[in-house]
Amino acid sequence: MGLQVLAEGGEFEAPGVKDFLFSDPDKIWVLNKAMVLVVVAAIIVAVFYLTATRRMKIVPNRFQFIAESFYDLGRNTIAREQIGSAEFRPFVPLILALFSFILVNNLFGIIPVIYFPSLSHIGFPLALSVLVVYPVYHFVGMRKHGVGGYLKNQLFPPNVPWPVYLLLTPIEFITKFVANPLTLALRVFAAMLAGHLLLLVFILGGEYLVVEASGWFIAPGIFSWVFALVITFLEVLVMAIQAYVFAVLSASYIGAALAEEH
Amino acid sequence: MRAIVLAQAEEPNPVLPHVSEIILGFIAFGLLLFVLWKYVTPRFEKLYTERVEKIEGGIEKAEKAQAEAEQARQKYNAQLSEARTEAAKVRDDARLEAENIRAELRAEAEAEAARIVAAGEARLQARKAQIIAELRSELGRNSIELASRIVGESLEDDARRRGTVDRFLAELDTAGSRN
Numbered sequence: 117m118g119l120q121v122l123a124e125g126g127e128f129e130a131p132g133v134k135d136f137l138f139s140d141p142d143k144i145w146v147l148n149k150a151m152v153l154v155v156v157a158a159i160i161v162a163v164f165y166l167t168a169t170r171r172m173k174i175v176p177n178r179f180q181f182i183a184e185s186f187y188d189l190g191r192n193t194i195a196r197e198q199i200g201s202a203e204f205r206p207f208v209p210l211i212l213a214l215f216s217f218i219l220v221n222n223l224f225g226i227i228p229v230i231y232f233p234s235l236s237h238i239g240f241p242l243a244l245s246v247l248v249v250y251p252v253y254h255f256v257g258m259r260k261h262g263v264g265g266y267l268k269n270q271l272f273p274p275n276v277p278w279p280v281y282l283l284l285t286p287i288e289f290i291t292k293f294v295a296n297p298l299t300l301a302l303r304v305f306a307a308m309l310a311g312h313l314l315l316l317v318f319i320l321g322g323e324y325l326v327v328e329a330s331g332w333f334i335a336p337g338i339f340s341w342v343f344a345l346v347i348t349f350l351e352v353l354v355m356a357i358q359a360y361v362f363a364v365l366s367a368s369y370i371g372a373a374l375a376e377e378h
Numbered sequence: 379m380r381a382i383v384l385a386q387a388e389e390p391n392p393v394l395p396h397v398s399e400i401i402l403g404f405i406a407f408g409l410l411l412f413v414l415w416k417y418v419t420p421r422f423e424k425l426y427t428e429r430v431e432k433i434e435g436g437i438e439k440a441e442k443a444q445a446e447a448e449q450a451r452q453k454y455n456a457q458l459s460e461a462r463t464e465a466a467k468v469r470d471d472a473r474l475e476a477e478n479i480r481a482e483l484r485a486e487a488e489a490e491a492a493r494i495v496a497a498g499e500a501r502l503q504a505r506k507a508q509i510i511a512e513l514r515s516e517l518g519r520n521s522i523e524l525a526s527r528i529v530g531e532s533l534e535d536d537a538r539r540r541g542t543v544d545r546f547l548a549e550l551d552t553a554g555s556r557n
Binding site for chain 1: 391392393394395396397398399400401402403404406407408409410411413414415417418419421422424425428429432
C-alpha cells in the first residue's frame with residue numbers, strides 16, 4: 117500500500133530532526149535560524165517591557181495592563197508563591213525574564229513565516245537551566261546558609277532515621293546537583309521538538325497527500341491539515357505551560373535552596 | 379523503508395547541544411535579564427508602591443471626609459436643637475411679656491377708672507359743698523329779707539343778724555335731721 121503511494125508520486129521524506137536546521141555539529145561558531153530567533157526574542161521581550169513601563173500610570177491603559185498582567189504572573193503567582201514573600205523580591209526579574217523569554221521563543225513555533233520554536237535546540241534551554249538557574253539557586257542557598265549548612269540542608273533532610281541517609285543522600289545529591297537542571301532544560305526542549313515535529317508530520321504529510329498523491333488521498337490530506345490546525349492550538353497551550361513550568365520550577369528550586377528546612 | 383533508515387542515519391542527534399548556541403543563549407538571556415533587572419522591575423515596583431499609596435491615601439481621605447461630615451452633622455443637629463430651645467424660650471418669654479403687659483394695662487386702666495371715679499366724686503362733693511354754701515348764704519339773705527319784711531325791723535347789727543340767722547339755720551338743721 118505504502119509502496120504503491122510512493123510509486124505513484126515522488127518519494128515521501130518523513131519529517132525528522134534534520135528539519136530543525138541543525139548546522140554542522142563539527143563547526144562550533146556558526147549562526148543558524150534558532151540563534152537569530154533567540155536574539156530576536158530577547159529584543160522583543162526587552163522592548164516590550166521597556167515600552168510598557170516608560171510612562172506608567174496609576175490607572176493603566178490597555179498596553180500597560182497587559183504588561184502588568186505578565187509582571188503580576190511572574191512576581192506574585194510564581195515568585196512569591198514559590199520563594200515566599202520574605203525573600204522573593206530579588207528574584208522577580210529572573211523569573212519574569214525566564215517566563216517571558218521562553219514564552220516568546222516557544223510562540224515562534226506557531227507564528228507564521230517564522231514557524232520555529234527556538235528552544236527545540238537544546239543548547240538554549242541548557243544555557244538557561246545549567247548556566248543561569250542552577251548557579252543561582254546554589255549560590256543564594258550557600259550565601260544564606262553557608263556552604264556546609266546549605267549542603268546539610270539539601271543532602272541531609274532532618275527528622276529521618278540515620279540509615280535512611282545511605283539511600284536518601286545520594287538521591288538528593290543527584291536530584292539537586294544533576295537531575296534538576298537537566299530535566300528543567302530537557303522538559304521544554306522535548307516538548308518543543310516533539311510538538312513541532314508533530315505539526316511537521318501533519319502539515320508535510322497532508323501536503324504530500326494533496327499534491328503528490330491523487331484521487332481519494334486528497335481527502336485524508338485535507339483532514340491532516342485540519343488536524344494540524346487543531347494541534348496548533350494545542351501547541352499554544354503547551355508552549356505557554358512549558359514557559360510557566362520552567363519559571364515555576366526555577367522559583368521552586370530557589371525557594372527550596374533558601375528554605376530553612378527541607 | 380530503506381530511504382527512511384538512511385535518512386535517520388544522516389540525522390543529527392538533537393540532544394547534543396551546540397556550544398555556540400549555549401553561549402549565545404546565555405548572553406542573550408543575560409542581557410535581557412540585565413534590562414529587566416535594571417529598568418523594568420524598578421519601574422513596576424515604583425508603580426505598585428505609588429498605587430498602594432494612592433489607594434491607601436484615597437481611603438484615608440474618604441474616611442476623613444466621612445468623619446468631617448459626621449462632625450458637621452452633629453454640629454448642625456446641636457445647633458438645630460439649640461435653636462429649637464431658644465425659639466421655645468422666646469415664645470415663652472413673649473407669652474409672659476404679653477401677659478405682663480396685659481396685666482399692667484388692666485391695672486393701669488383700673489387705676490385710671492378709679493382715679494376718674496374719685497375725681498368725679500371729689501368734684502361732685504365740691505359742687506355739693508359749694509351749692510350748699512351758696513344755698514346757705516342765699517337762704518340766709520332771703521330769710522333775713524323775708525324776716526325783715528315780715529318783722530319790719532332792720533337788723534343792722536351784723537353780729538346779731540348772723541346770730542339770728544345761725545340760730546334759725548341750726549333750728550332748720552335740727553328740724554331737717556329730725557325729719
